[in-house]
Structures are given as C-alpha cells and as structure tokens.
Amino acid sequence: MDLRRTAAIVGVYEHPTRYAPDKSEQLIIAESIIGALNDAGLEKKDVDALFVAAMPPGITGYGMCDYLNIYPRWVDSTNVGGGSFEFHLSHALTAIAAGRINCAVIAYGSTARSGGVAVGTGGAARWGQARLSPVPDSFEDIYGTTTVGLYAMVAQRHMYEYGTKPEQLAEIAVAMRYHASMNPHAMYRDPITVEDVLSSRIISSPLHLLDCCVISDGGGAVVVASPSLARSTRKKPVWILGVGEGIAHQGGGWRDLLEMAAYQSAPQAFAMAGVTHQDIDMCMIYDSFTITVLLTLENLGFCKRGEGGDFVSGGRLRIDGDLPTNTDGGGLSSNHPGMRGIFLLIEATRQLRGDYAGTPRQTHARRNRAEPPYIALCHGTGGALGSRHSGGTVILARD
Amino acid sequence: MTTQQYKKLLPAISGETRPYWEACKRGELLIQKCQKCGKYQFYPRGFCSHCWANEPPQWVKASGKGKVYTFTVTYQNRSPGYAEEVPYVLALVELEEGVRMFTNILECKPEDVRIGMPVEVVFRKVTDQVTIPYFRPAKA
Numbered sequence: 001m002d003l004r005r006t007a008a009i010v011g012v013y014e015h016p017t018r019y020a021p022d023k024s025e026q027l028i029i030a031e032s033i034i035g036a037l038n039d040a041g042l043e044k045k046d047v048d049a050l051f052v053a054a055m056p057p058g059i060t061g062y063g064m065c066d067y068l069n070i071y072p073r074w075v076d077s078t079n080v081g082g083g084s085f086e087f088h089l090s091h092a093l094t095a096i097a098a099g100r101i102n103c104a105v106i107a108y109g110s111t112a113r114s115g116g117v118a119v120g121t122g123g124a125a126r127w128g129q130a131r132l133s134p135v136p137d138s139f140e141d142i143y144g145t146t147t148v149g150l151y152a153m154v155a156q157r158h159m160y161e162y163g164t165k166p167e168q169l170a171e172i173a174v175a176m177r178y179h180a181s182m183n184p185h186a187m188y189r190d191p192i193t194v195e196d197v198l199s200s201r202i203i204s205s206p207l208h209l210l211d212c213c214v215i216s217d218g219g220g221a222v223v224v225a226s227p228s229l230a231r232s233t234r235k236k237p238v239w240i241l242g243v244g245e246g247i248a249h250q251g252g253g254w255r256d257l258l259e260m261a262a263y264q265s266a267p268q269a270f271a272m273a274g275v276t277h278q279d280i281d282m283c284m285i286y287d288s289f290t291i292t293v294l295l296t297l298e299n300l301g302f303c304k305r306g307e308g309g310d311f312v313s314g315g316r317l318r319i320d321g322d323l324p325t326n327t328d329g330g331g332l333s334s335n336h337p338g339m340r341g342i343f344l345l346i347e348a349t350r351q352l353r354g355d356y357a358g359t360p361r362q363t364h365a366r367r368n369r370a371e372p373p374y375i376a377l378c379h380g381t382g383g384a385l386g387s388r389h390s391g392g393t394v395i396l397a398r399d
Numbered sequence: 400m401t402t403q404q405y406k407k408l409l410p411a412i413s414g415e416t417r418p419y420w421e422a423c424k425r426g427e428l429l430i431q432k433c434q435k436c437g438k439y440q441f442y443p444r445g446f447c448s449h450c451w452a453n454e455p456p457q458w459v460k461a462s463g464k465g466k467v468y469t470f471t472v473t474y475q476n477r478s479p480g481y482a483e484e485v486p487y488v489l490a491l492v493e494l495e496e497g498v499r500m501f502t503n504i505l506e507c508k509p510e511d512v513r514i515g516m517p518v519e520v521v522f523r524k525v526t527d528q529v530t531i532p533y534f535r536p537a538k539a
C-alpha cells in the first residue's frame with residue numbers, strides 16, 4: 001500500500017512561551033491545539049483523533065480528552081520520550097490511510113522550567129521520586145546516571161573510535177545559536193563561537209554546558225488531515241511522504257553504542273517516501289545535545305559512520321549551508337520543554353509552506369535557491385543514547 | 400555504614416535479581432548464561448532475552464575483569480549523595496565474558512580514566528543489606 005500523500009499537516013502552532021509559571025501543562029496543550037486549528041482554519045468539531053504525550057508523572061490520553069471536553073474516536077498516548085510526536089505522526093498517517101479518522105491533533109505542553117525540573121542533571125530524583133525498579137534502574141541509577149551523562153558516554157566513545165573533536169561538536173551549537181538569533185521567541189539569541197562552547201564549564205565530560213539543550217516551558221500542536229479535508233484548509237498542505245520507527249537498547253549487554261534507533265527508522269522512511277538523501281532540502285534533528293545531532297546524521301545515512309565530525313564542520317548545518325538543520329535554533333538555543341519532538345514537525349512545516357519567505361529565516365532549497373524547500377526530514381529521539389532510546393523519522397514535502 | 404548515612408540510591412531487590420545481590424555480599428559478580436543458546440546477558444532477568452528459551456538462564460560467576468568501554472566524568476548531578484561526590488566517573492565496563500555493565504571507576508583520579516583501560520571488580524558494603532560492585536584499575 002502506497003502511503004505517500006495519504007495525509008497532510010494542515011495546521012501548526014508553537015506556543016510562544018518559554019516561561020509560564022501561571023499555566024498548567026494542560027492549558028499549554030489546549031492553547032496550542034486552538035492555535036493549530038486556527039492556523040488550519042478548522043474547528044473543534046472537526047477533530048476526531050487526539051495524540052498526546054507528556055513528561056512524567058504524565059497526563060493520560062483519556063484525562064486530556066476530559067480536560068479538552070472532546071470525544072475523539074481515536075486516542076493515542078504513545079510515549080517513547082522526546083521523539084513521541086514523530087511516532088504520533090506515523091500512527092496518524094496509518095489511521096487516516098485506513099479510513100478510521102479524518103482529522104487528528106498531535107499536541108504537547110510542559111512546565112519543565114517553571115516547575116524547576118533538572119531534566120538533564122537531576123539524576124534519578126529529578127521527578128521527585130527516588131524509588132528504583134529492580135530492573136533496569138537498580139543496575140544503572142545507583143551509579144549516578146544522568147541524562148547528560150548517558151549522552152556524554154556516547155560522545156566519549158565516538159571520540160575514541162573516530163577521533164571526533166570537541167570543536168566539531170561545538171560547531172553544531174554555534175549553528176543552532178545562529179538560527180536562534182533570527183528567532184524572536186528563542187530563549188538564547190546572542191551569537192556564540194566555538195571558543196565560547198569550549199570554554200563553558202563541563203557538565204559531564206566531554207560535554208560542556210553549551211553542548212546541552214536549554215530547559216524551557218512550552219508546547220505546540222500539529223493538525224493532520226486526510227487529503228479531502230486538506231484541500232479545504234486555509235494553508236497549503238504539507239504532505240507526509242514517509243515514516244519510520246525504531247528502538248535501540250542494550251541488547252542484553254552487547255549493543256554497539258554508536259548504532260542509534262535512527263539506523264532502523266531511516267531506511268523505512270526513505271523507502272516509503274521513494275526519495276534519497278540528495279532530495280532532502282533541510283533537516284530537523286532532535287538536538288538534546290550536540291552529540292545527538294552528529295550521531296543522528298550518521299545513522300540517518302547523510303554521511304558514513306565516523307564521519308559526522310567532518311560532516312557538521314564548515315557551516316554545513318547553517319541556514320545558508322548545504323543541509324540547513326534546526327532552523328528555529330533547536331533545543332540547544334530556542335526551547336526544550338522536556339520533550340521537543342513536536343517542534344521538529346512545526347518548524348519543518350513552516351519552512352515547507354514558505355511562511356518565512358522573504359525573511360532571513362527562509363531556508364534555501366538545494367534545487368532552487370530562490371524558493372522554499374520541497375522536502376524536509378525530521379528525526380525525533382527519545383530516551384537516552386547511552387542506555388535505551390526511540391527514534392522516529394518523518395519525511396515531509398510540499399506540492 | 401547504615402542506611403541513614405548512605406544517601407545515594409539503593410537498588411530495589413526482587414526475586415528475579417536477588418541471587419545477584421546476594422552474591423555481591425559474598426564478593427562474587429554473577430552474570431547469566433543461557434542453557435539453550437549459550438549467550439551471556441546483563442542486566443539479569445528471569446529468562447533469556449536472546450532466545451526466549453523455556454528454561455531460565457544459569458547464574459555464573461564472572462571473572463570480575465574487564466575493560467572500560469566508555470565513561471564520563473560527571474560534574475553535575477543534583478541527586479542527594481551524588482551531588483556531594485562530583486566529580487565521579489560513570490562508566491560502562493565490558494567484562495571478559497563480553498557483556499557490558501554500568502558502574503563507577505574507583506581508586507583512580509577521574510582524569511586518569513581511559514577507554515580500553517583494564518579494570519577489576521571491587522565490592523563496597525553500603526548498608527547491612529546491600530553490597531554494590533564497582534571497578535578499579537586492574538592490579539598488574
């Protein structure tokens with residue numbers, strides 16, 4: 001069954017807040033959904049499916065239906081960490097193609113910052129509970145694992161195997177900050193240099209403070225519609241060409257730490273979309289840390305294993321580079337409210353629709369430097385590279 | 400050392416993992432080997448995750464020797480017990496038998512830890528009920 005262009009993103013909304021002590025997660029989700037429906041020119045009555053994920057302890061799908069006061073025919077609260085929303089898009093595509101639903105909203109909201117959650121360095125006690133499960137927590141968390149540490153261990157191994165340099169990781173942070181400097185909502189907008197990254201304090205070696213994403217509040221929503229509905233919405237549809245899902249874990253104690261879930265999800269998405277890496281005009285890559293971007297690009301197949309350091313150098317990921325990536329400033333500089341996957345879909349859609357046409361934020365499609373991009377790739381990562389994580393690849397295209 | 404003094408997280412011990420923690424108290428590091436497919440696995444489970452055999456895997460004593468597969472020197476962890484100990488080394492050690500386990504590298508300056516460095520297991524009794532395996536540079 002050819003699933004290409006059987007569903008489209010027809011509305012998006014990124015909540016502008018980065019600090020919202022007066023709002024609940026649910027309210028941020030509701031405001032985001034309303035914003036995305038306005039963007040699409042659709043209304044509450046059009047929605048027949050809800051996809052939602054949240055940070056621990058977590059709101060439920062049915063609880064969110066209660067709060068929103070809706071009775072959808074499809075509810076999906078798949079939670080595979082920060083990249084849950086790429087999985088949601090994959091599931092929404094399948095449900096729409098099967099004729100089960102017509103209009104889905106995918107939404108996220110978080111008060112990670114105003115709630116004082118030390119997402120990256122809080123260790124096992126970061127959600128306030130410090131009771132471990134017999135497996136696997138009791139074999140890991142007792143040693144003082146942190147989210148940063150679990151990514152840092154992968155960076156260390158990559159440096160050992162391939163001679164990757166801290167300067168190369170720093171280039172990623174510098175490019176994201178350059179993009180954030182053009183985004184009025186971004187949390188950090190002052191340009192930085194490689195030197196700035198290398199002279200920031202080490203959080204967990206070899207990762208510096210500026211190798212790590214920010215902690216913000218925020219949220220967003222995406223409206224996904226069937227082709228018939230998509231033709232009647234306000235904005236140009238952004239079609240789903242391909243999706244893929246993958247999980248990587250310890251494999252009983254044997255896993256190659258440098259092989260990500262993306263290695264499994266990307267071939268599925270490329271095969272479904274019927275496109276090659278050369279066709280991709282821009283990327284939105286989950287950037288919890290600089291190493292996440294470097295390793296994801298390798299595992300997606302944009303360069304060979306071990307060559308990520310060279311690949312990200314020389315400004316390739318900049319908006320004016322060969323492969324514009326994270327054009328909103330990413331999690332490293334714009335926002336990272338606990339989970340960030342929803343923003344990958346939102347920014348890719350805005351770029352493909354040409355929402356930034358005539359502004360410095362317009363990426364330049366490889367095939368036509370004067371027009372908005374044709375094809376974008378999003379890859380969401382959830383969990384931790386050093387222990388277990390998920391990966392969802394999505395390929396989107398405009399008409 | 401009593402529980403009151405030990406502020407770090409303690410493992411939760413279940414029927415599935417009790418033999419491992421009991422062995423730690425005797426100074427032995429146990430891993431599991433499948434009776435059907437012959438593969439080792441870590442962390443321990445009540446079944447073989449490699450082949451899903453009907454028979455549970457056997458507990459076998461590991462040599463306790465291995466190499467640092469990767470590590471990070473942690474400078475920030477807000478959890479009680481760990482916050483006071485930074486900088487500390489969080490590592491994945493590859494045992495001689497092939498499986499990898501999380502641990503800390505002790506009895507060594509953090510800046511001296513290297514990937515590939517030979518290490519050996521060392522046990523620390525942290526409460527009356529719990530002894531935890533760590534690693535240190537192997538004695539020549």
Ligand SMILES: [Zn+2]
Pocket residue numbers: 433434435436437438447448449450451452
């Ligand atoms: Zn087996």
